[in-house]
Amino acid sequence: MPDSPMSASPYEVLGVPASASDEDLRRAYRRLLRETHPDTGGDPLRFIAVQSAWERIGSPDARRRYDAGHIVADAEGPAWAPPHADAQHHRPTARSYGHPGGWRRERYLQLLGEWVGRGVDVPDPYDPVLVRRAPREIRHLLADALAEEATARWLATLGIGYTVWHDVAAGSSDEKVDHLVLGPTGLFAIQSEDFGGPVRVRRGELTGDALAGERPMHELAQRAKAVARAARVRFTALLLVLPDDALVTPAESVGTSRGAELVVLQASTLLTALRDGMPGGRAVGGTEIFEVRTRLQAAVRFA
Structure with missing residues (x-):
């Protein structure tokens, strides 16, 4: 990226x-x-x-x-601005709920305004020159919002057999799971992250200079646990999705949490993992998938 x-x-x-x-x-x-x-x-x-x-x-x-802050933009508009309402040219084939990246963009705008100063007009909060000057915490919020939105675009192509929930509240007001995905290969909790540099797996957690004390695998496990308890469901796997250049290998297992496999993987391998399922993972189908979807629909609250 x-x-x-x-x-x-x-x-x-x-x-x-x-x-x-x-x-x-x-x-x-x-x-x-x-x-x-x-x-x-x-x-x-x-x-x-x-x-x-x-x-x-x-x-x-x-x-x-x-x-001067002129970064390359794609056909959908400025690279850091929110996706335009007309940017999606085809209807998503997976049933989806929630607003991916919404919570982090709101938080980004709030903290950016506080950092710039009360009463200071910010004509373009996504101006690259301004963003590059902002503290790491603020830049990380925007980077993760972009990562969430990119993951959501991939998830939309999964097909009618899948249901996706975005920005799902998990316990306290500032904790959430970016995406829940339910399909024939199981139920997945997915977090989209961009730390701005390479990471590696060590002793059940990620390490690397790009991390600033974060424990992303532990945090994902805790948040998924809160959702599982509220909805009375069990996850097949917990997936942390990173930019491809952040990992040497396409995917790596980190351990397990309450029976769910913890995996960190490159963004380009996500769809394959969801469609093929986890090795040894339990498939979900028939009446069970309907029951799990019903429980999630009743329990999910959005951040």
């Missing part, structure tokens, strides 16, 4: 201040190319990041555009 609010800026990747001269920028780029090149024992991921950073600020024109 090169335009993630959590991603390091090109200047940070190249190890120079934003005020660096063009010549200093060029020297830093050439030095890092030599240090990170895989043929000389460098880190392939860092090598790619260095090249990407240079593409964004290596030329005077590209640098002016980046410094």
Whole structure:
């Protein structure tokens, strides 16, 4: 996600201040190319990041555009703005409820306003220059909202055999499960995250420089537990979805929680995991899937 609010800026990747001269920028780029090149024992991921950073600020024109906050947008509009109502060109095939990313976007706007200052007009709260200056907590809220919305777009394509609930309250007012998915392969609790860097699994939890003391697998297990108790249901698996470049492997089991497998996986593998199910996982069908859906419909509260 090169335009993630959590991603390091090109200047940070190249190890120079934003005020660096063009010549200093060029020297830093050439030095890092030599240090990170895989043929000389460098880190392939860092090598790619260095090249990407240079593409964004290596030329005077590209640098002016980046410094002015012009990031690449897709056909649906600015990359960080909420999806447009007409952005979905086909009707979702999975039955869905709730508003993905809504809670985090509201919280982002609230905290951004407090950080900017009371009474200060913010014409565009998604202006990239403003977002890049914001504290990590605020940028993380926006990054996770984007991750939720991306996951929701994938989930919408699952098919009529699946039901999806978004932004499900889990206990206290500031805790939620991003997505619940019920289908023939089971019941899944899904959290969408973007920490802005790579992570790895260690002793049942995620570790890495991108984490700031967070315990995402533990938090997902606790929130899923609250939902399971309220609805009197059992989860097949708890899935933490991350950007593809945050994980070395497509998916990795972290352990279990109350009989549900805990898995962290790349976003591009999510649909396969939901359609194929977990190895050894119990399928749900017939009357049981109707009963579970009824319990969830009665118990689910949205954040």
